[in-house]
Amino acid sequence: MTQLNDFLDGPKTIAGVNFRAFTMGSKALCEQMKLTLFTTGTVPEDAREGESDRQIIAFTWIHAAPLTEVLSAVRNGKADDAAFEFGFTMPVGSLNAIVAEINRISKQAADNAVEVEEKPGSKSGDAPGN
Secondary structure (H helix, E strand, O other), rough: HHHHHHOOOOEEOOOEEEEEOHHHHHHHHHHHHHHHHHOOOOOOOOOOOOOHHHHHHHHHHHHHHHHHHHHHHHHHHHHHHHHHHOOOOOOHHHHHHHHHHHHHHHHOOOHOOOOOOOOOOHHHHHOOOO
16 A cells, blocks of 8 residues: 555655646646656657756646646647746756656556556457447
8 A cells, every 4th residue: 555655645845846746637748748758767769958857847847837827738738838937947956856756756657557468369359349
């Protein structure tokens, strides 16, 4: 149960930044914003310089900016711009503590991931319809 509680822990203050808990909604938004550090654990090799920083800033924005602002920016197609602007409020000195928490969350997410495998002897077309 400790892992589950750690994964679902509530709000935290890290380096002066108040974070909401990592949730299914925030995970979905990470996927939508192509934050591969948090969806696959990697940054594409052909990514532009500063991509890791962009993703860390966007992740922090998702979890620290007022939720109504985050959702509004997402609905209006302005999430990337809003996250970029939010980055100007983040002190550089906060980066190490934020990255340490991100690493902890990422490890918990990886540890709790479920891989779905086909039943031996079945084919993907054997699944019942919805």
